Amino acid sequence: MNKMEASFSHSGQRIMTPTKGSWEEKLLRGQELLAKQDESGRVLLQQLIERLFQTPESMRMAGNQRLNNLLLMAIDSLALYLTSRDQFAEAAALLQKGEEVLSPEQRNAWRLRRAMVLLLGEPQDEGFALLKTLILSEEDLQKRFLLWDIYLDKALHWRRFDLAEQALLEIERSVNRASARLDDAAQARAFQSDLAYFKARLSLAQNRVDEALAWMEYAAAQAPLTSGRIYRFVLELIERNRCTEALKWVQRDQENPLRIKFLSGYIHFHLGARAEAERLWRQVVRTFPDAAESETVDMMPIVLSDYYLGGKERLGLGIVLGSMQAQDRITATQFYLAGLGWAMRGEKFSAHSNFKLALMRTKMLAIALKLPREWWLFCKDLIPAADLPEYEVYFETSSPF
Structure with a gap:
């Protein structure tokens, strides 16, 4: 999620x-x-x-x-x-x-929320300026890096490489100053890891894939990378048909074993090794219902694994619909997974309803104007090709390079 x-x-x-x-x-x-x-x-x-x-x-x-x-x-x-x-x-x-x-x-x-709203529309200058003001006023370095992560993500989304490059210069100066005065060597390495990760993201956005891979290696050598950062990097490698490198990076995720197996299966599927992909996806699906007893388990890999296996038992869709009934606030991810499940079955009215609600939730929370590009990748694999054009409107589908 x-x-x-x-x-x-x-x-x-x-x-x-x-x-x-x-x-x-x-x-x-x-x-x-x-x-x-x-x-x-x-x-x-x-x-x-x-x-x-x-x-x-x-x-x-x-x-x-x-x-x-x-x-x-x-x-x-x-x-x-x-x-x-x-x-x-x-x-x-x-x-x-x-x-x-x-x-x-x-x-x-x-103010952060206001900046995110402003960054949805055009021009984005006011939103970037407000976000940068928040960053520079934040005294806690760890919180500041979280804000820089948001800033860089939005700059790369809008292909404002000028802003991204300037941000990296300022981040590097902050890291160097912090490293010089920190007694905690592990914390100093963590900041160096953040900087290297940001450089990897910019390199990848500019399609300098080998350079991005080198920066990610350096980032991982300084401090463990979070599951979310690895996941984002792997998906962007897949989009660029660098599946071999993506498979290696998936294995380095130490936090989310279900996501590792789902993504490993996904990559094998796109490399033509369908039997291996299905073997991995079956392992993920077999973790249900035990996984359902945990509040910390991400159910998305289980649902998607079931969908890729054909979803004949409707396990994945059942998981999603059950979770939606049990919660007061339904997330964009849940609406998306429900929409995808219905679209796979040709239930177009339900598919459109859920995709629309996923998009509305995404925009309401000022996350993005469209549903994520990686979600569209799953749609292209799973929804009948003849039906894809009518769902495309909900998703970010433009090439990232």
Whole structure:
């Protein structure tokens, strides 16, 4: 599951049986209308926000900040809706207004969200500038590197290699300064590993694959690479038909054994070794239902392995639908896997519904304008070729090089 699916918002809070005519009832009614894509919900929340902003601060902060929290929840709900409707400037302006009533320690999280919303639209200059301000104001180096990771990802997505190269110069200066004063040698190597990983990503984006491989080797020599970083790198190697190197890198993932086996099978499948691919995928599928008992197991490799094996028993789709019924907040990943399962079976209405919801969730959380390119790779393998054109609209399909 994409970790960016974690929301910045307050919207997970529930209003329990609000009193008729209360502020809480107006908020809940507006949220319910927006959930139905009813524009009257937008009007209701806009009116609620304006009235709460006009309320004296002392009243908003009374009763454990009751009205202030309702104001932030209303802003959050409306901003999510506007983002899902591609109204990025309006959503960003609303979030900026919300920052006025946040405590200082809460503001940076909302500013990051505002930057992410701005980076969905064009031009992106304001979003990059805001994100860079957040980076440079962050004193914790580890948190700063997490923000640089986001910055670099967005720069490479929009092919702003000028921004990516400038970012790498600044990151390198930070790493050199930190390494010179750190007594912790392991931490200094970890920062060097981050820098090398960032250089590998830029090299790969510019299709300098051998250089990228060398930087990844250096990064791994300095500190263990996370499963997520290896996964991203492997998928980009596969897209460039560098499957042999991708297979070697898959084996270096020390965190996610199910993902290792699924991706190993996927690579063998694309190398023409179907029997070996199916052997690996069957091993993954056999971990269910034991894996279902763990809250930390990523179910995506199990579902995809079942799909690649043909999904005749509908195990993968059953896992997804069961998980969706058991959760209040359904992720874009779950909607995508459900859509893919239905599309494989020719159930077009259900497939479109789930892909649309996956895309809406992705945009609402300011992750991207389209569903990930790697998800489209799985679609191309599994959905009947004649049906692919009608689903393409939901996905990022442009070549990365």
